[in-house]
Amino acid sequence: MSTMNRSMMAVLAAILAAGANAELPERDGYTHMGVATCATSQCHGSAVPRDGSSVLQNEYVTWTQDDPHSRAYAVLSNAQSQAIASRLGLASATSADICLDCHADNVPKAQRGDRFQLSDGIGCEACHGGAENWLASHYNTATASLESNRAAGMYPTHRVDARGELCLSCHLGNRDKFATHEIMAAGHPRLAFELDTFSELWRTAGRQPHYQPDADYSDRKGGVNHLYTWAAGVILESRKRLQLVASERFAGDRLFPELALYDCHACHRSMKSVQWRALPRHGGVGPGQPFLHDGALVMAMVVARVISPSDADAFESGLADLHRASSTDVAATQAAARSLDATLARLENALSPARLGNRELALLREVLATGAEGNYLDYISAEQAFMAVQMLVIEIGDPVLEERLDRIADTLNDDERYRPSRFAAMLASLENPEHADEQ
Ligand code: HEC
Ligand code: HEC
Ligand code: HEC
Ligand code: HEC
Numbered sequence: 076m077s078t079m080n081r082s083m084m085a086v087l088a089a090i091l092a093a094g095a096n097a098e099l100p101e102r103d104g105y106t107h108m109g110v111a112t113c114a115t116s117q118c119h120g121s122a123v124p125r126d127g128s129s130v131l132q133n134e135y136v137t138w139t140q141d142d143p144h145s146r147a148y149a150v151l152s153n154a155q156s157q158a159i160a161s162r163l164g165l166a167s168a169t170s171a172d173i174c175l176d177c178h179a180d181n182v183p184k185a186q187r188g189d190r191f192q193l194s195d196g197i198g199c200e201a202c203h204g205g206a207e208n209w210l211a212s213h214y215n216t217a218t219a220s221l222e223s224n225r226a227a228g229m230y231p232t233h234r235v236d237a238r239g240e241l242c243l244s245c246h247l248g249n250r251d252k253f254a255t256h257e258i259m260a261a262g263h264p265r266l267a268f269e270l271d272t273f274s275e276l277w278r279t280a281g282r283q284p285h286y287q288p289d290a291d292y293s294d295r296k297g298g299v300n301h302l303y304t305w306a307a308g309v310i311l312e313s314r315k316r317l318q319l320v321a322s323e324r325f326a327g328d329r330l331f332p333e334l335a336l337y338d339c340h341a342c343h344r345s346m347k348s349v350q351w352r353a354l355p356r357h358g359g360v361g362p363g364q365p366f367l368h369d370g371a372l373v374m375a376m377v378v379a380r381v382i383s384p385s386d387a388d389a390f391e392s393g394l395a396d397l398h399r400a401s402s403t404d405v406a407a408t409q410a411a412a413r414s415l416d417a418t419l420a421r422l423e424n425a426l427s428p429a430r431l432g433n434r435e436l437a438l439l440r441e442v443l444a445t446g447a448e449g450n451y452l453d454y455i456s457a458e459q460a461f462m463a464v465q466m467l468v469i470e471i472g473d474p475v476l477e478e479r480l481d482r483i484a485d486t487l488n489d490d491e492r493y494r495p496s497r498f499a500a501m502l503a504s505l506e507n508p509e510h511a512d513e514q
Contacts, residue, residue: 105205270308358395
């Protein structure tokens, strides 16, 4: 990342101000006009990227051909979905809100325009917001701006916090929609997420990217900072998880707030090999306890250790408190979750692109050091560590380290056969990045 001067900082501040506290598209209250209204060849339906335009204009083609989101509704008719629906006693997955809320742009009927079709799945407006008030104006470069589009209801997908909130609404769930353990046990895949990795996976899924973060894009929207997207993303996901644990929805007189918020492999792994070891972050809780899913939290700990050691201490003791509380009862678990969330709110406030600077190497070393303490004993933490390491190694730009990523990834191919010692050995191959030190 280049160093910033004052005028760039001012531009960035204006860009960030455009769209603070946006409502998610799913509850923005605007009419969603339908993918067809975006798809003409003069608009976003060009067969190939257009020259002389700030945006590619072939987003519709990229989306229909290669974006998993355009298939999200169709997936609800496949055999896996039919089996899930029948186990849950649903008439069909394509008509059940609990499925449609994450697999389509399931806004209330009154907010569906003439050309809206539920079968379009996760269409443009499921992410960019209902186009009722900006469809006719947003492309006029003479009059439309980030601010005017935002004021007309376009969702600020360029903002890391707003985008994180958007993606996590489906890839983790939120207060309105959630893939419960009941849905998982009926056959739904486990959800995993990391904002930077998933943004890049998705952006580049097709023959053409969804958008091109080039110089023009940076001028208009402040560019893409992978380090910051990752760090802000793991803190945001951690906060969302803690808020779900603490939420009313999962309160009550049960043993667990909601099993899907736990580490799946705490219960679902082979009994033939004993992997359990006491870890500092578990706060002295003994073997045989299911743990809350803290994969993103372990990465938030890495961020804290690098940018704010005082918050890191508070965070680590808060995480240990949470794990201890979760072996007692739901009320104590929820109280500990709220308290840890408050610590993370401080860390979130302290985080900025400038605070992270160019500390790729320091972060890589901390991810490795955190592993050396035994923290990647569980698959979900290893999965998060891998996504972090991959982003960092690519940012560092060392081809020797990049070549080693595939072998590390191989050790994570099958979550049920995960061997922490193999992952640790492979991860160690990134230690002493002497090549990186030379840059
Ligand atoms: C909280 C949001 C959420 C809810 C609720 C939800 N899903 Fe999903 N579903 C997802 C996400 C996100 C994925 C993609 C996971 C990934 O690959 O990382 C997914 C993946 C799937 C897949 C696998 C798709 C593939 O391409 O292999 C099926 C099948 C599926 N969901 C069916 C259902 C059904 C049926 C329901 C309703 C009972 C449902 N989902 C409810 C978010 C959700
Ligand atoms: C899964 C969410 C999602 C869906 C679905 C989606 N987009 Fe996007 N789109 C984004 C994100 C995130 C960005 C990048 C951040 C930004 O520039 O706002 C983006 C960027 C863009 C850009 C580039 C903006 C620029 O300034 O360079 C255009 C144009 C665009 N999308 C159009 C579309 C169209 C048209 C569709 C439907 C065919 C669509 N998008 C579907 C999330 C989505
Ligand atoms: C409305 C819900 C929703 C939103 C919002 C959403 N997704 Fe998804 N996403 C899904 C579902 C459902 C699938 C699975 C679709 C399928 O398999 O057909 C999916 C699939 C994906 C995949 C492919 C995963 C895999 O295992 O192959 C990626 C990557 C992805 N989403 C990234 C993102 C990013 C990045 C954002 C935010 C810009 C985002 N998604 C926003 C619901 C959503
Ligand atoms: C506290 C322990 C615990 C946690 C944590 C847990 N599960 Fe379960 N899971 C169970 C139990 C108990 C059953 C029921 C087993 C049975 O019916 O034989 C079950 C059943 C299942 C099944 C159906 C298995 C079958 O053979 O019918 C699936 C799939 C599943 N869970 C997935 C998950 C996923 C994904 C997660 C993490 C998001 C998770 N579980 C977290 C305890 C747990």
